[in-house]
Amino acid sequence: MSDKWGQSQIFQNENFNVATHPGEKSDSDPISLMAEGARQMGICNSCRYCEGYCAVFPAMERRLAFHATDLNYLANLCHNCGECYYACQYSPPHEFAINVPQLLGAIRAKSYRQYAWPAPLARLFDSNGLFVALALMFGIAGIFLLATLAAGSGAALFQAHRGGDFYAVIPHKAMAGAFGAVSLFVLAALIAGFMNFWRDAGENLAEFVRPFALTEALKDIATLKNLDGDGSVGCTYPGEQPSQARRWFHHLSFYGFLLCFTATVVGTLYHYGFGWQAPYGFYSLPVLLGTLGGIGLVVGPAGLWWLKSRCDPATANPEQSVMDIAFIALLVLTSLTGLALLALRESAWMGSLLIIHLGAVMALFISLPYGKFVHGIYRGAALVKYALERRRPGLNLGSD
Amino acid sequence: MNDQHGCDVLVIGGGNAALCAAITAAEAGAKVTLLECAPRHYRGGNSRHTRNIRTMHRAPMHPLIEAYPEEEYYQDLFKVTGGNTNEELARHVIRASEPAIAWMRAHGVRFQPSLGGTLHLGRTNAFFLGGGKALVNSYFHAAEMLGVKVLYEAEAVDLEIKDNRFTSAIVKKDGAEMRVGARAVVVASGGFESNLEWLEDAWGPPARNFLIRGTPYNMGKMLRVLHDRGAEAIGDPTQCHAAAIDARAPKFDGGIVSRVDCVSLGVVVNRDGLRFYDEGEDFWPKRYAIWGRLIALQPDQIGYCIIDRKPIGRFMPPVFPGFKADGTAELAQKLGLPVETVVKTVADYNAAVISGEFDHTILDNCRTQGLAPEKTHWALKIDAPPYYGYPLRPGITFTYLGVNVTPQARIKMKSGDVAGNMFAAGEIMAGNILSKGYLAGIGMTIGTVFGRIAGEEAARHVR
Numbered sequence: 001m002s003d004k005w006g007q008s009q010i011f012q013n014e015n016f017n018v019a020t021h022p023g024e025k026s027d028s029d030p031i032s033l034m035a036e037g038a039r040q041m042g043i044c045n046s047c048r049y050c051e052g053y054c055a056v057f058p059a060m061e062r063r064l065a066f067h068a069t070d071l072n073y074l075a076n077l078c079h080n081c082g083e084c085y086y087a088c089q090y091s092p093p094h095e096f097a098i099n100v101p102q103l104l105g106a107i108r109a110k111s112y113r114q115y116a117w118p119a120p121l122a123r124l125f126d127s128n129g130l131f132v133a134l135a136l137m138f139g140i141a142g143i144f145l146l147a148t149l150a151a152g153s154g155a156a157l158f159q160a161h162r163g164g165d166f167y168a169v170i171p172h173k174a175m176a177g178a179f180g181a182v183s184l185f186v187l188a189a190l191i192a193g194f195m196n197f198w199r200d201a202g203e204n205l206a207e208f209v210r211p212f213a214l215t216e217a218l219k220d221i222a223t224l225k226n227l228d229g230d231g232s233v234g235c236t237y238p239g240e241q242p243s244q245a246r247r248w249f250h251h252l253s254f255y256g257f258l259l260c261f262t263a264t265v266v267g268t269l270y271h272y273g274f275g276w277q278a279p280y281g282f283y284s285l286p287v288l289l290g291t292l293g294g295i296g297l298v299v300g301p302a303g304l305w306w307l308k309s310r311c312d313p314a315t316a317n318p319e320q321s322v323m324d325i326a327f328i329a330l331l332v333l334t335s336l337t338g339l340a341l342l343a344l345r346e347s348a349w350m351g352s353l354l355i356i357h358l359g360a361v362m363a364l365f366i367s368l369p370y371g372k373f374v375h376g377i378y379r380g381a382a383l384v385k386y387a388l389e390r391r392r393p394g395l396n397l398g399s400d
Numbered sequence: 401m402n403d404q405h406g407c408d409v410l411v412i413g414g415g416n417a418a419l420c421a422a423i424t425a426a427e428a429g430a431k432v433t434l435l436e437c438a439p440r441h442y443r444g445g446n447s448r449h450t451r452n453i454r455t456m457h458r459a460p461m462h463p464l465i466e467a468y469p470e471e472e473y474y475q476d477l478f479k480v481t482g483g484n485t486n487e488e489l490a491r492h493v494i495r496a497s498e499p500a501i502a503w504m505r506a507h508g509v510r511f512q513p514s515l516g517g518t519l520h521l522g523r524t525n526a527f528f529l530g531g532g533k534a535l536v537n538s539y540f541h542a543a544e545m546l547g548v549k550v551l552y553e554a555e556a557v558d559l560e561i562k563d564n565r566f567t568s569a570i571v572k573k574d575g576a577e578m579r580v581g582a583r584a585v586v587v588a589s590g591g592f593e594s595n596l597e598w599l600e601d602a603w604g605p606p607a608r609n610f611l612i613r614g615t616p617y618n619m620g621k622m623l624r625v626l627h628d629r630g631a632e633a634i635g636d637p638t639q640c641h642a643a644a645i646d647a648r649a650p651k652f653d654g655g656i657v658s659r660v661d662c663v664s665l666g667v668v669v670n671r672d673g674l675r676f677y678d679e680g681e682d683f684w685p686k687r688y689a690i691w692g693r694l695i696a697l698q699p700d701q702i703g704y705c706i707i708d709r710k711p712i713g714r715f716m717p718p719v720f721p722g723f724k725a726d727g728t729a730e731l732a733q734k735l736g737l738p739v740e741t742v743v744k745t746v747a748d749y750n751a752a753v754i755s756g757e758f759d760h761t762i763l764d765n766c767r768t769q770g771l772a773p774e775k776t777h778w779a780l781k782i783d784a785p786p787y788y789g790y791p792l793r794p795g796i797t798f799t800y801l802g803v804n805v806t807p808q809a810r811i812k813m814k815s816g817d818v819a820g821n822m823f824a825a826g827e828i829m830a831g832n833i834l835s836k837g838y839l840a841g842i843g844m845t846i847g848t849v850f851g852r853i854a855g856e857e858a859a860r861h862v863r
Contacts, residue, residue: 042717042719043657043719045717046656046657046659046716046717046718046719047531047655047656047657048515049451049515049528049530049531049532049534049656050530050531051512051515052512052513052527052529052530053529053530064712064713064717083530083534084530086530086533086534086537087529087530087531087533087534087537088533089448089449089531089532089533089653089655089656090655090657091441093441094653095650096657229510229529230510230511230512230529232510233510240537240541241541395713396713396714396760396761397661397713397714397715397716397717
């Protein structure tokens, strides 16, 4: 009788599939990845020790079954901090083989492809390094072409311009036209991706704009609450000891990005609203915002890059790391060339730097919907859904 | 056998009590070596499966709500042990649990409000953020920062004791034996629940059907050595914390998820298809620890919990899906039970159910009448397919057999003497306080309080 319920039976029951390690054989096959996701979440849902770490676990506890849509949502809520892996009594080599950061990382990577618009471009995620490199090359070449066509010859590129007047190299109209067109496409792609996520999560658009949910989500984003353990010591990234490093580097990147974006908006306002032509002085609002943002966008991403290089392979997603680094590298290149352009704008280097900088910006823009940037869109939306769900009645499982 | 790891205080064990002792001794200035017999990944003994610590508090104290005074705590303990506890040690542990929380925090332990489905513990038990393994990780880090030398896969196999004084331990590491000398030793190496032969000595053949919920490394080697070398034993070898868990759980280390939380919402039959105990006697959190023993006393040490569709979504999701059928006969067949008896048991039960107002969050008035044994709460007819069946086994969490200690954690000897430089903490001495029954989270309280006492006294001894 003692062998009646041997261990072999564990895995023969429905919903309880053979343990596979995400990131190995399962991730090439979405169906088995989702089955693995349901298996791991089923175990987590019976344990719940990690409930206090982040939003993933309370969201998990509202469910008894884990379909692909649930897993996509949980995966995009996950900030990949690793706390739950180090705390897990069932992490490999335990036979339950629980590794939530890696599992959700793999599902998240798949979901980016699923939500991409237009759908055929989803494959850009697969060879993201090549895509970003090509985008950069063509971006620089395109801007160069624009500059030479506009000026009639390349001569203006290699001489100094008084006051650092970059419109002498590329006229404002050409610049605004090129970036305006790309931006419209990028915006459309990002919105379509968001819509795909939101629909997949089973929500309708009216819910998204509920003020309380938006406010809560924005607060979570602005503070990176989910990377802060219990609100004091940060998270276990890149290693086992909690640290605030990732949170701070991400803050620098995020707020740096926002400052640069604001600088552009202010510049546009100056141009069209007041008729004030760039270049603006070092102490003008757009340049100050851009400089501060640019510094944040150098230090932040560089720090994240450094952390990533030291990240514990146990929780990492190798298939995502090319995409992560491509995005980080592009951010650093954009901000570095931007700062160099500012510093050297009165010299003969201005034209070359402008072309490289604008090429990098172009590559950054065009790769936004097909790279790491989308994590912000889907995680933000997932946090809105999380805030919505918390106001809805949940299960009453009584006491364990 | 050379002694490259010689130290002031040798701590044997790598769980909560051992770590509290090592940290405290190191902070008092002692040179400490800690022996963990498990590899690094499985370090921490059964502490890695824990999730909270029962804590006395006179006023709200994050994460604990309201108050849990000493007397109430002591009465709770008195009730579960039937009064068979060492009151002096017990009250000492209870009082020291309050300041322990700040000490734990200072050594990296983080807390969280009580977990979903454990609201009844929000007043009495402080939950560790991430559970026991996160606590163990914090303590190992704190110990290493203090210069404690941690040896993994280092198993103490014998102790050299002369005139009630410890001189050195024989330690197996990397296939070789070495002698580790120290001026004091803290033995905090847990019970013997992973030692299947020993369990069988105590329980007889039924022990073969027990599952061990925790670490496979608690072989009780130090417990036996201490008994053999003159330490006074305390406790009954058949007493242990045994819960009813899913029979499909692994033999070892299944931990918390192996629980089955629908017993109070259904009926439980034995191998012969018959009920044997009131499933609705009390809330499951107050009863799960007696069901391990109840099932251990049934033929073949197995039980089967049967529910229908109605309770789904009203209990913590089980990790192993239930066997599912459209009728009780089909379910009995799938579970390998005598079909006619099971069908009759369920029919008799259904016929005896008195309708009431069902509420699984209170002791409701849904019960049976005229059944032996009755089901006194949450008795709803089992008549809404699909039906689900969960096989249950006794799951041993930890054992109570231990060594006798003084309030200073010094080991008492059979001769009546008190050991000069030998201390014990944690599960190996918990039997002084917990002779039978169980109070959720008190194992961690005993380990933390006595770990700190043992570390402090050992360090004082070598100063």
